[in-house]
Amino acid sequence: MENFTAYNPTKLHFGKDVVEQLREAAQEYGKKVLLMYGKGSIKKNGIYGQVIKQLKSFNAEVIEYSGIKSNPLVDDVNEAAQLGKLNNIDLIVAVGGGSVIDSAKITALSIANNTNPWAIMKFKVKPKTTIPLIAVLTLAATGSEMNGAAVLQNHKTDEKIGFSSSLNFPKHSFLDPTYTFSVPKDYTAYGIVDLTAHSLEGFFGEGDATLTDRFVEAIIKEAMEYGPKVLSEPENYEYRAKIMWAATNALNGLTNYGRKSGDWGVHSIGHNLSYLFDTPHGATLSIAYPAWLKLQKDRIPERIAKLGEHLYGNVSADETINRLEKFFQSLGSPIKLSDIGIGEDKKEIIIQQMIKTETNGMVHKLNDDDRKKIVELMM
């Protein structure tokens, strides 16, 4: 086992109607609230009204920034931060999935440190403090509600990258499974892929952490059991709850304790696809993971077979990859670039983008030849 620090100060409120506790949580930070959300689905499903009711109940002054995209842009964070600075806000309330919460984290840092958000993302400015953040989750996927990570893309620098800091943990997160009832089937599936991929990034990290391996098994088995069920019954509270809680645990530290790091090579590959084609994050992962595993099969056969042992009993590395791919496919998530209409004509563009961004894992290093092979395996 590697030395590690386990620290997660987010207070997470889980269950039906937990947003009724938002007032109590929010009011201790002040009255000037920057409310951040996406493209407005929260107005259709009533979540916006419930959050506003909580904020108005202590006479909060609510400043809104909306329109954040599902592959979030640094431009939005820039604008939100300007708005926040101008209004001298006390607190950010982020209502949405990972893209909104990630954007809110960097907005908070940008305001509090009076700096350009991209300078933070690129480690050019080390943030010293932040603005308190409360998250209301509407999509089970990224785990951003209980971690310090954020991913943004920048079309000027041609990048989609991540940034982590212990300053980024939300003070409170509210997870009501009913808030995910209206998530469409495809995005529900992408969320299940995402939580599985987060667990796998941990599993293929560095360090002998057997309890953590068993936690990975627990989370992926939960996804394998309840993923198909939630897709059949999207308004089943129990199924939504199980997937929501599994997604949080896949990236709140639990799948990484005792390791030096996770690998994160597959996420790195996926970010390129999202950047180039605006492909939803989870969809890029169900395409990239099988390809990555096929590349690694002869390099780390025992580790892949160990994953198989955890998930399926005694099966080979090949069979493990095959079953995982079938699982993603059974959810309706793409497993090949051709499934999302990306043909051979784009192959060279993807390879060049991966070379340019030096797409890599933290543990299993990829060279240009590997990058090329992975793209071929994704076709």
Place this chain on the structure above:
Amino acid sequence: MENFTAYNPTKLHFGKDVVEQLREAAQEYGKKVLLMYGKGSIKKNGIYGQVIKQLKSFNAEVIEYSGIKSNPLVDDVNEAAQLGKLNNIDLIVAVGGGSVIDSAKITALSIANNTNPWAIMKFKVKPKTTIPLIAVLTLAATGSEMNGAAVLQNHKTDEKIGFSSSLNFPKHSFLDPTYTFSVPKDYTAYGIVDLTAHSLEGFFGEGDATLTDRFVEAIIKEAMEYGPKVLSEPENYEYRAKIMWAATNALNGLTNYGRKSGDWGVHSIGHNLSYLFDTPHGATLSIAYPAWLKLQKDRIPERIAKLGEHLYGNVSADETINRLEKFFQSLGSPIKLSDIGIGEDKKEIIIQQMIKTETNGMVHKLNDDDRKKIVELMM
């Protein structure tokens, strides 16, 4: 799934030589430190010297309270709190296992709220604040290093009871597996029983929390795999590390999220045995759990078989109980009262103590007839 709050603000530092970070953690709270520990084994194995070195490095004024027993007494807490008040301390550093850390938690509350510790334990005074606590763990067992619980006994009121509060979380905990190398075989075994029992108390709680059930499986399987190994090789770093981390996870919230509560009936039974005969906590649990399961076998056969499915594949409730009992026995922990020299002549005393203290579970309720049956099953 039941509604729940997941919140655990302890910053836990795990691994070899992590105590070298104690100075940095401690110095932000002030210079007057109450150092609490047990009967002095930390002076023999060098841990005392390492902790003192860290505290002296920032010129802390160290006031010591030692001699805390393995079934900790409220009298010690009372004295430690007097000493702490008299010296106007800023911080408590607890070096030991659960008994020392539990005592330190209530000492901190008693000082900060200027009240009698037993009044807190009995919910007669609601504590509003506390003194910061840092734990240095020397025994893998109770999980006290990363939770808000504390158990004390009181010979005046004839009780051994628990108290939980979110104020009780240590600010920092330092877990160096080498600090457990010198734990004797019997106490190592009791710790493995304790962590298994904590996981089971969660499993037999109320609420359909399948991911939490899988986490319980993960933790107990880790104990079943590495428990026997650490007993064979007590100075094997990896084995000690695996058991230490498993013990923390068995009672840091993870085995309870999504449930209304755990059961805790077996702990309640065990506390009576510790109270009457000063039996080590873990030893009481390896005696009480099989008995409790035998009593519950016809009441919750499916749940016990479900545990068997998680741990052993497809086995019956009877076989599950049999295998768990054999596991405890294989560790060298007693599974009958006769194993620790308690004979038939004590039967009535135990029954009467359990009736007097209204020994019960939070979910699976016990009446006097059940209490009697359990004692008979423990003989």
